[in-house]
Amino acid sequence: MSGALVIARYALREAVRRRVLVVVVVLTLAFLALYALGTNAAFDQVEGYADPAQQLDERVLTGSTLLGLSMFTTLFLGAVLASFLTLGAVRGDAERGLLQPLVVRPVGRTSLLLGRFCGAAAVCSSYVAAVYLAALLITGAAGDWWPDRIVAPGLGLVVGVLVIAALSLLGSVFLSATANGIAIFMLFGAGLAAGLLGQIGDALSVDTLETVASVCSWLLPFEALYQAGLDALTEDVGGVTGVIVQLGPFGGAQEGGPLLWLWAITYLGLVGLAARAGFARRDL
Amino acid sequence: MPPAFACRQLSKRYGGTQALAGVDLSVEPGELVGLLGPNGAGKSTLTKIACGLVRQSGGEAEVAGARAGSAPARAEVGYLAELFRFPDWLNADELIELHQALAGSAGGAAERAELLELVGLADARGVKVAAMSKGMQQRLGIAQALVGAPRLLLLDEPTSALDPVGRRIVRDLLSELRGRGVAVLLNSHLLSEVELVCDRVAILLAGRIVAGGTPAELARPRGVEIQTGRGVRAFPEAGREEVPRIVAELVEAGEDVYEVRLLTSTLEEAYLEAVGAA
Numbered sequence: 001m002s003g004a005l006v007i008a009r010y011a012l013r014e015a016v017r018r019r020v021l022v023v024v025v026v027l028t029l030a031f032l033a034l035y036a037l038g039t040n041a042a043f044d045q046v047e048g049y050a051d052p053a054q055q056l057d058e059r060v061l062t063g064s065t066l067l068g069l070s071m072f073t074t075l076f077l078g079a080v081l082a083s084f085l086t087l088g089a090v091r092g093d094a095e096r097g098l099l100q101p102l103v104v105r106p107v108g109r110t111s112l113l114l115g116r117f118c119g120a121a122a123v124c125s126s127y128v129a130a131v132y133l134a135a136l137l138i139t140g141a142a143g144d145w146w147p148d149r150i151v152a153p154g155l156g157l158v159v160g161v162l163v164i165a166a167l168s169l170l171g172s173v174f175l176s177a178t179a180n181g182i183a184i185f186m187l188f189g190a191g192l193a194a195g196l197l198g199q200i201g202d203a204l205s206v207d208t209l210e211t212v213a214s215v216c217s218w219l220l221p222f223e224a225l226y227q228a229g230l231d232a233l234t235e236d237v238g239g240v241t242g243v244i245v246q247l248g249p250f251g252g253a254q255e256g257g258p259l260l261w262l263w264a265i266t267y268l269g270l271v272g273l274a275a276r277a278g279f280a281r282r283d284l
Numbered sequence: 285m286p287p288a289f290a291c292r293q294l295s296k297r298y299g300g301t302q303a304l305a306g307v308d309l310s311v312e313p314g315e316l317v318g319l320l321g322p323n324g325a326g327k328s329t330l331t332k333i334a335c336g337l338v339r340q341s342g343g344e345a346e347v348a349g350a351r352a353g354s355a356p357a358r359a360e361v362g363y364l365a366e367l368f369r370f371p372d373w374l375n376a377d378e379l380i381e382l383h384q385a386l387a388g389s390a391g392g393a394a395e396r397a398e399l400l401e402l403v404g405l406a407d408a409r410g411v412k413v414a415a416m417s418k419g420m421q422q423r424l425g426i427a428q429a430l431v432g433a434p435r436l437l438l439l440d441e442p443t444s445a446l447d448p449v450g451r452r453i454v455r456d457l458l459s460e461l462r463g464r465g466v467a468v469l470l471n472s473h474l475l476s477e478v479e480l481v482c483d484r485v486a487i488l489l490a491g492r493i494v495a496g497g498t499p500a501e502l503a504r505p506r507g508v509e510i511q512t513g514r515g516v517r518a519f520p521e522a523g524r525e526e527v528p529r530i531v532a533e534l535v536e537a538g539e540d541v542y543e544v545r546l547l548t549s550t551l552e553e554a555y556l557e558a559v560g561a562a
Contacts, residue, residue, distance in 0.1 A: 003386065006382070006386055007386075010382060013373075014371065014373065017373040018373060096369050097365060097367045097369040098370070098371065100337055100363070100365045100368065101363070101364075101365070101368060101370070101383070101428060102386060103337060104335040104336060104337060105358060105383065105387050106355045106356075106359040106386075106387065106388065107386045108355060283298070283332075283338040284332070284337040284338065
């Protein structure tokens with residue numbers, strides 16, 4: 001375990017020294033500034049509207065849509081960060097000659113993988129949690145709207161990004177850095193497409209589309225976690241507003257439940273075991 | 285005490301390529317063994333199996349009595365790969381510190397200072413890898429390989445990027461390590477270096493050891509050269525025992541004898557003969 005900690009610290013130092021974090025923080029601040037601008041403008045705009053039938057709560061609709069969009073962006077940025085921190089961790093580093101001096105040490109390959117995952121997980125989960133919290137506060141301050149559940153959506157994003165980091169680490173055992181990066185973003189895109197298909201299937205009541213979307217979101221649980229997060233934003237909202245916000249931005253909101261969390265943790269474990277088995281067999 | 289490294293009938297196959305085909309070799313504590321052979325002979329594969337980077341297909345390999353590649357075996361090994369790279373954002377001191385942590389070495393700053401001093405990088409402890417020449421990085425690589433006082437040092441082309449001064453530093457270092465009881469398995473194409481520092485040499489060809497022994501054993505007599513007042517006289521078939529008779533005959537014939545040289549083949553010639561390229 002101490003070997004894994006050494007590697008995790010090494011990965012964290014690398015992220016800091018290579019100015020990855022500086023670039024990420026600067027660009028994220030720019031994103032949040034734009035988000036604040038847009039959120040204020042959107043709430044100002046909808047303030048004047050009044051639904052005569054009073055079936056639509058414009059503040060809930062605006063707040064949940066904007067926060068949902070920011071959650072999608074946060075998941076995307078977290079995925080970029082997670083994959084860039086891990087995509088070359090094994091084969092990429094081995095091809096460059098960086099890995100061999102570390103692997104020959106008594107620390108062991110499992111600890112090395114675990115350390116790389118922990119380092120990436122620490123950076124990505126902190127980042128995603130911080131951006132989600134910032135977006136939440138900006139939305140609340142701009143429109144005096146707060147989601148029904150605050151912790152669950154953020155936690156879903158954090159675990160979703162951990163799943164992406166684990167998949168990227170697994171891919172790094174078998175693929176070159178470039179191929180792995182492409183594969184991870186295609187998986188991310190597949191998850192997004194599945195969410196959109198589910199949204200269309202739900203709106204048009206096409207069972208096949210809904211089934212495909214559901215299977216995909218379980219195969220790629222970061223998507224299911226994101227959808228569950230969207231759902232948790234407006235869990236207690238009913239009526240017309242509830243129906244509309246359920247459609248959600250970039251993939252429909254779907255209830256997750258405890259089984260999803262259990263599956264996500266199991267999935268992480270299975271991906272970790274597969275990476276460990278693959279790495280143990282790899283000649284360097 | 286078990287050998288620092290021993291392998292029996294060691295074999296390795298990469299797909300359809302037989303990299304090692306039944307190698308038997310042992311390296312005793314304090315012994316410096318040179319591995320020679322053309323590209324693709326299996327030298328790097330052998331050292332990679334010894335340090336656990338590659339799994340053998342057959343046979344056995346042990347480091348200090350432990351199965352090669354196991355954690356106890358890796359704890360006894362220091363390794364410098366032929367194609368290596370260190371994180372360019374670390375400086376020399378930080379790199380050694382990282383490897384101390386990974387090796388579980390409690391040597392601290394004193395060990396770091398000693399190792400950098402040993403490879404002639406005492407003044408470069410704060411220099412980042414990115415700012416180092418290839419030769420400096422190679423010496424730094426040797427220093428990191430020595431972290432934790434390994435019993436077996438595996439060096440794959442450790443002097444390929446070094447200038448003559450750097451090579452001298454490494455030669456002196458290897459001699460010092462031998463004195464400390466550290467065994468060294470040295471892969472090199474620089475036959476003169478191997479001849480100068482190695483106690484024993486093994487020549488690999490197509491995954492098999494085709495010749496082995498001390499450099500003196502590998503060298504063959506090539507006759508006698510005698511410098512006389514009329515020039516150099518060569519006696520290609522003569523051996524050491526015949527020198528007094530030849531000199532006596534020359535003197536009797538009225539020639540002035542100034543110098544007698546016993547000729548032997550060089551390691552390079554022995555190597556070329558072994559690999560069939562002479």
